[in-house]
Structure formats: structure tokens, C-alpha cells
Amino acid sequence: MKIEAHEVERRVETFKAAVQEAGLKLTHQRLEVFRELASSADHPDAHGIYDSVKHRLPTVSLDTVYRTLRTLSDLGLINMLGTAGESIRFDANTRKHHHFVCVNCGLVRDFENEELSALQVQEDLVGFGRVLETQIEVRGICNDCRNKS
Amino acid sequence: MKIEAHEVERRVETFKAAVQEAGLKLTHQRLEVFRELASSADHPDAHGIYDSVKHRLPTVSLDTVYRTLRTLSDLGLINMLGTAGESIRFDANTRKHHHFVCVNCGLVRDFENEELSALQVQEDLVGFGRVLETQIEVRGICNDCRNKS
DNA sequence: CTCCTAATTAAGAATCATTCTGATTTAGGG
């Protein structure tokens, strides 16, 4: 599942600016890793990104992919998604959004909803801490999995 | 953070019934692993449970803890929580509830809210699949972490 | 443009979480 080209380019420009701003070097590896993730709506893991990037940079190492993804996460350019048992998955969509997760095959898809994103839950959490963000995870069975069973 | 004794015993009774029902053996190991998790509000990982259970069953193996937790999850008696990069965490609270997660130290706490639990998101997800459940994750900074910084 | 150097990378070793294997033990039915 691909992201539209102009959105990818917007993300890449943001990435380049952030790399400059942070005083980091703009390497082929960083550019290709980020572009690969920014082009995908699939929330891939490090190994999936590695496989794709290797088509364009055949000598790239898996370690560099991991290191780059961590760097990008530290810069706030991408997010890391927790999964129970599976490998970490990454997300270059930095807009406020939510996730549909297929409990059968692990597919993850974004959705946006103003009403949900506007939810206020602060009052319920007095005693735990300060709220930074609220995200909704919808679990279900994706259409592909449903058709197969 | 402990769960009240009568709630723990209620959970243990449910566990015993489910183990019988499934035709599984009620071993010391299974009982102690379940009781340890059912007594905690901390959403511990397998190693944390192992360390605690070892006080009462000094010869228990880490493998048995992992195997037991997977069995309990298959029975629907506990849930596994995805975390980005850290080890899997477990939850014996099977009521519909949501989570506050400290982005600094990883603390996870339950909260319930009827309004949030009643959320209907189906209409937004036409095209992805069939919705089974909706859970909210609130990220923030817990009070302990806030006081330290 | 060339040179320099600190930052970055590649490769493989190391580490950590989790699962598997095979021999031993045990729950619970008869």
C-alpha cells in the first residue's frame, strides 16, 4: 500500500530539513531508509525496510537500518509501534491518527477521525500523570482474512 | 501496586474453572504464575513474574513461565500487551478497560470509562474489516517521573 | 577542487527475549 507521491516528497523535505537542523549528515542510507518508510502505509518492520532499501543500496547493512530508524525516531520524524511478540514496526505518518489492527495477520492501517482525536480523557486520569496524547487502537479481522475463512 | 484480595481470589476461581474446562492439569506452576499476575496492577513481563514466582517455587523455570503465560492467553484468561522494543507485558484484567502509559519509565495503569468504552468507530472503518474491540491508550508522564525532573 | 576529520557505515560478534528439544517428573483418572 503506497502513499501518494506528493505526500512522500513533503515528508522527505521535512526529513531533510530536520537532519540539517540537527547537524546530522545527509547520507544515502538515511535518505533511502526514510523514503522507503515514508512511501509505505504498511507500518513495516526493520527487516522489511532493509529488504526494500537493498534494491537501491545493495550494500546497506541491517544495523544501519536499525540505527537510522532509531535516529529518525529520536528526531520525532517517525514513530515506533508496539506489538506483542513481533518485531517493532515503524510509522512515518506524524499526523494525529489512529490504527486498525488485524488480530489475525497483523495488518495495520491508519485512520483519522476528528471526533475521536478531540477526545478529552484528562479528568479520568488524575492521579496517574500528565497526558500528552491519546490514541485509539481498533482490533478486528481485516477483509483479506475474512474472505479466506 | 496490588489488586485487592477478593478480586484476586475471584480471578483465581475463574482460572481454576477454565483450566478444568479445558482439560488441562492444575499444576503448582500454573497456579502460582496466574496468581502472581492476577495480584499485580503493574502489567509485568515474563521475567518479572518469574522472579516473583521463584520465591514460592524456587525450581520453576523461565520457560514454564513463558509457556504458562501463552497458555493462559490462549484460554482468554490474560492479555498480552505490545510494547515498542521492550519485552511483552501481561494483564490479568479481562474487563474492558484502557491504559495510561508513561512514555518515560514504561509504567502502565488501567482505567475504566463507560463513555470511552461505548465508543462506536465502525462507520469510519468500512473498507478495513470487522471491528472486534476498541481500546484507548493514553500516553503521558507519570507523577513519579514528573517529580524527578 | 582537494584535504581533513568527525560522523557514519558495514560486518560480524554479542546480547537479550523467547521458543524448542529431550529427558525427567507429576497430576489425576482408574
Add this chain to the structure above:
DNA sequence: CCCTAAATCAGAATGATTCTTAATTAGGAG
């Protein structure tokens, strides 16, 4: 009290991620 399938234990294996070290390179200075 036996028997046996199920469960456990210990340690090896696997898979994901990080670390170490030597080689490479981006980008600034001259």
C-alpha cells in the same frame, strides 16, 4: 496405589536488536 499423557526443567537454539571495530564518507576549511 499405578499408569500415562501432560507438564516441567535445563540447556540449546532461534530471532530481533544492539554493540564493537575497522573502513568509508559527508561536508566544511583552505
